[in-house]
Amino acid sequence: MxxxxxxxxxxxxxxxxxxxxxxxxxxxxxxxxxxxxxxxxxxxxxxxxxxxxxxxxxxxxxxxxxxxxxxxxxxxxxxxxxxxxxxxxxxxxxxxxxxxxxxxxxxxxxxxxxxxxxxxxxxxxxxxxxxxxxxxxxxxxxxxxxxxxxxxxxxxxxxxxxxxxLGFEFLRELSKPSAPVSATAAAAPSHSPQFLLEVPRYRVSARGQEVDGEFFVLKGSNARSEWVGTERGYRGLYKQLIEEGVLVAGSGEHLTFSDDFAFSSPSAAAAVVCGRAANGRTSWVVEGSGQTYAAWQDQQLNAVDLTTAENTQEVV
Structure with missing residues (x-):
């Protein structure tokens, strides 16, 4: 801790x-x-x-x-x-x-x-x-x-x-999900379960995970081969990831993440994967259960409320 x-x-x-x-x-x-x-x-x-x-x-x-x-x-x-x-x-x-x-x-x-x-x-x-x-x-x-x-x-x-x-992020270490956790680390980063986002029509499949408050799309995940949404939103980020080699041409008709990449929110990650604006809170689902990101987050809050209620009853 x-x-x-x-x-x-x-x-x-x-x-x-x-x-x-x-x-x-x-x-x-x-x-x-x-x-x-x-x-x-x-x-x-x-x-x-x-x-x-x-x-x-x-x-x-x-x-x-x-x-x-x-x-x-x-x-x-x-x-x-x-x-x-x-x-x-x-x-x-x-x-x-x-x-x-x-x-x-x-x-x-x-x-x-x-x-x-x-x-x-x-x-x-x-x-x-x-x-x-x-x-x-x-x-x-x-x-x-x-x-x-x-x-x-x-x-x-x-x-x-x-x-x-103070708002200066340039020295903050990036705790990638795929990176090995150091035994000497002061505190192990907190990981969420893995999430899955699929666009069957375009055979796109991506996995994501939240680590210390940042939403990562994992290495090897797919994204649409072109941006099909509006000129606004995350189009600039999509183009930037291609230019920087984070999104590279894959074996099929899609792009592939060459490394884990941290997004500011699940919706930003979903938009880049889908090539258009997307609600990441409902697009990402817990792998294996189908529970949406929003439902998973609510579950965490409910668990805290339940624990608080039980502790209050014990004090009374």
Missing amino acids: SQGRSIRLFLVDGTPNGLLTAEIMNWTGHVLTGPRSKLAELVQRPECGRTGVYSLVGPDSDDSLRTRVYIGESDDVAQRLRTHNRPEEQGGKDFWERVCLITSKDQNLTKAHAKYLESQLIQIATQTARCVLSNGTAHSYNNLPESDRADMAFFLEQIRIVLPV
Whole structure:
């Protein structure tokens, strides 16, 4: 069972769209984030004068469905952000809309620590493949004593916990259903039963599974060979999966998933499989029982309500 964590969030200017700080109990790290429109206020913060690592985040200009990220480090983050705020032709970066700065509350983060963290964050972002990296070439920096590397491993673990809470998903590990579960994992991912979606007329059959809140279509599943729905909806996602090689030509008249792929919802998954808009809550059924996804979810809720009622009776 995973252990709970307490994260302290502070709205610097009292608004949800302004500057925000985040801290985790018993962690020396400190996170400062804000929109590019608040850059003038952000660079005046004391954190921007410390050694730290930062991420610039925004939509990818070539694919609006993807996030573009630049990861850097500096002894003077404020000056680096001023440089990044320039136009592209003057050495700046146009794509980013938000910045996330990670420093240390005790100010014991050195230049060597920051360079090591930067290289590790770039490597993790590359492996998770949740974003398009703007960094030119990945580099490896290991010039740290063994004890410092151990400290930075814990520091990285906390970064990967707090950033998704702030809406930065590019470091979050993708727990694919087909991936082996590590024996040393802090918490095994929660799996649903496998679901089945079939379109007999086009001989399409796909399997899906929910893992830690994400709905995966499993490797080897089929999808319609062309999008037949409206121009809106998930047509852009369908085309993107073909371009990225997630959907490839199969042996028959359909496309095949070359790997497990996580969708934002069962309906998004059903739409890509069917090549048109589809209600995933009724299209996906539990394999072997025929129970719809919606009915399965209701069953989970009813089980919780029953357990709560039984516990209340025991107390009374």
